[in-house]
Amino acid sequence: MKRLFDFFLxxxxxxxxxxxxxxxxxxxxxxxxxxxxxxxxRVGKDNLLFRMPKFRTMHVNTPEVATxxxxxSHQYLTPVxxxxxxxxxxxxxxxWSVINGDMSMIGPRPALxxxxxxxxxxxxxxxHRLIPGITGWAQINGRDDLPIPVKVEFDVYYLEHCSLIxxxxxxxxxxxxxxxxxxxxx
Numbered sequence: 001m002k003r004l005f006d007f008f009l010x011x012x013x014x015x016x017x018x019x020x021x022x023x024x025x026x027x028x029x030x031x032x033x034x035x036x037x038x039x040x041x042r043v044g045k046d047n048l049l050f051r052m053p054k055f056r057t058m059h060v061n062t063p064e065v066a067t068x069x070x071x072x073s074h075q076y077l078t079p080v081x082x083x084x085x086x087x088x089x090x091x092x093x094x095x096w097s098v099i100n101g102d103m104s105m106i107g108p109r110p111a112l113x114x115x116x117x118x119x120x121x122x123x124x125x126x127x128h129r130l131i132p133g134i135t136g137w138a139q140i141n142g143r144d145d146l147p148i149p150v151k152v153e154f155d156v157y158y159l160e161h162c163s164l165i166x167x168x169x170x171x172x173x174x175x176x177x178x179x180x181x182x183x184x185x186x
């Protein structure tokens with residue numbers, strides 16, 4: 001049921017956002033050099049790597065680490081990068097990963113391939129069995145402001161309580177957080 005929900009919701013959202021996706025792609029292309037999409041190696045279900053697309057918000061030679069670990073991350077932003085991140089528009093290409101089955105709408109955010117501490121703790125707690133999501137319980141409860149052990153505890157809570165109703169609740173809370181710009185890089 002979850003896969004069917006994910007597939008049709010992401011397809012509907014891709015159709016709904018078709019024009020904004022095109023506009024964003026053009027903005028990224030004409031305001032900085034490099035590709036429109038940034039493909040990031042991420043850890044998926046059962047710790048298998050997959051390539052996750054995002055609209056590129058950073059300059060091409062930015063180090064491949066979590067943004068909050070960069071010293072003065074604003075220096076790496078493209079001219080439209082801050083705007084795209086503020087409203088989470090950079091995440092929209094991940095709808096393709098949902099259609100493809102690498103991601104779900106709701107689940108723990110996929111770790112970067114080099115976030116060994118997060119990967120190890122999620123594996124220890126069994127969270128690695130979940131398909132990663134565009135948003136999740138940890139995302140709406142602090143996002144990158146959470147220390148890794150706390151983030152994983154939110155992921156464990158989701159693992160133990162996941163249901164269609166809980167997913168719908170997380171979707172609405174995510175929309176609320178995005179509209180209020182809570183927990184996003186400015």
